[in-house]
Amino acid sequence: MTVMASRVRExxxxxxxxxxxxxxxxxxxxxxxxxxxxxxxxxxxxVREAVGDALGRNVxxxxxxxxxxxxxxxxxxxxxxxxxxxxxxxAVLERIVVKDLNRKLGIRYDSxxxxxxxxxxxxxxxxxxxxxxxx
Amino acid sequence: MSGSEILSTLLGSEVRGDxxxxxxxxxxxxxxxxxxxxxxxxxxxxxxxEVRELLVLGVLRQKRIGASEVVFLDRAKDRxxxxxxxxxxxxxxxxGEK
Numbered sequence: 001m002t003v004m005a006s007r008v009r010e011x012x013x014x015x016x017x018x019x020x021x022x023x024x025x026x027x028x029x030x031x032x033x034x035x036x037x038x039x040x041x042x043x044x045x046x047v048r049e050a051v052g053d054a055l056g057r058n059v060x061x062x063x064x065x066x067x068x069x070x071x072x073x074x075x076x077x078x079x080x081x082x083x084x085x086x087x088x089x090x091a092v093l094e095r096i097v098v099k100d101l102n103r104k105l106g107i108r109y110d111s112x113x114x115x116x117x118x119x120x121x122x123x124x125x126x127x128x129x130x131x132x133x134x135x
Numbered sequence: 136m137s138g139s140e141i142l143s144t145l146l147g148s149e150v151r152g153d154x155x156x157x158x159x160x161x162x163x164x165x166x167x168x169x170x171x172x173x174x175x176x177x178x179x180x181x182x183x184x185e186v187r188e189l190l191v192l193g194v195l196r197q198k199r200i201g202a203s204e205v206v207f208l209d210r211a212k213d214r215x216x217x218x219x220x221x222x223x224x225x226x227x228x229x230x231g232e233k
Contacts, residue, residue, distance in 0.1 A: 050156070053155075053156045053159045053160055054145075054146075054152055054155045054156050054159065055142075055145070055155075055217060055220060056159070056213075056214075056217040056220075056221070058217060058218065058221040059217060059220055059221050059224060062221055062224050062225055063224065063229075066224075066229040067229060068229060081229050084227075084228070084229055085224065085227055085229060086142065086146060087143070088143075088146070089142060089143065089145075089146025089147070091149075092146040092147075092148065092149055092151070092152040093146065093152065095149050095152065096152050096153070096156060111149065111176070111177075
């Protein structure tokens with residue numbers, strides 16, 4: 001992940017406007033699949049760490065057994081599940097997840113800015129895809 | 136206090152979430168409120184009332200060391216509270232499904 005973050009930082013130096021689409025060739029279907037898989041894996045491990053560190057391993061295991069992490073990269077579905085379990089606390093957990101995810105990917109997190117879980121995941125996904133293009 | 140109420144208190148704000156993560160990742164941490172605020176990248180003003188909520192709940196405790204008041208995780212109470220949360224979550228259906 002450190003390699004990924006440093007590569008991402010390199011890419012943003014080359015591309016200070018953060019427009020990942022314009023600087024490199026499109027991904028082949030195989031590369032796209034691999035990038036999606038990698039992103040999903042990073043996201044699931046981040047959700048596990050965030051929930052586990054906030055509420056403990058017991059809670060994490062219960063939530064896992066209830067299917068919280070099934071299709072975790074579908075932000076709307078994940079959001080729906082979290083809200084059904086935690087109500088207003090869902091937003092707190094989502095912020096913890098995004099903060100950790102951004103740290104892993106070298107993306108700046110601004111706690112004062114308005115928060116949208118879906119958009120934040122989309123940004124993180126773009127960074128993962130940009131990383132795949134650089135390989 | 137029910138598991139549901141404990142959960143609402145624990146996740147009552149973003150700062151409280153950050154505090155929980157900080158102390159769970161560093162269970163031996165003993166620091167002043169100023170120090171804790173710095174560690175999570177917040178101001179003391181933003182953190183002080185959130186620390187107070189966690190002190191009232193019992194997940195954090197406070198003691199005096201020299202001239203400083205410090206806070207730390209009460210591991211036994213933390214385990215007990217998270218157990219109540221876990222028992223509560225066992226009874227809740229996810230996404231409205233039974």
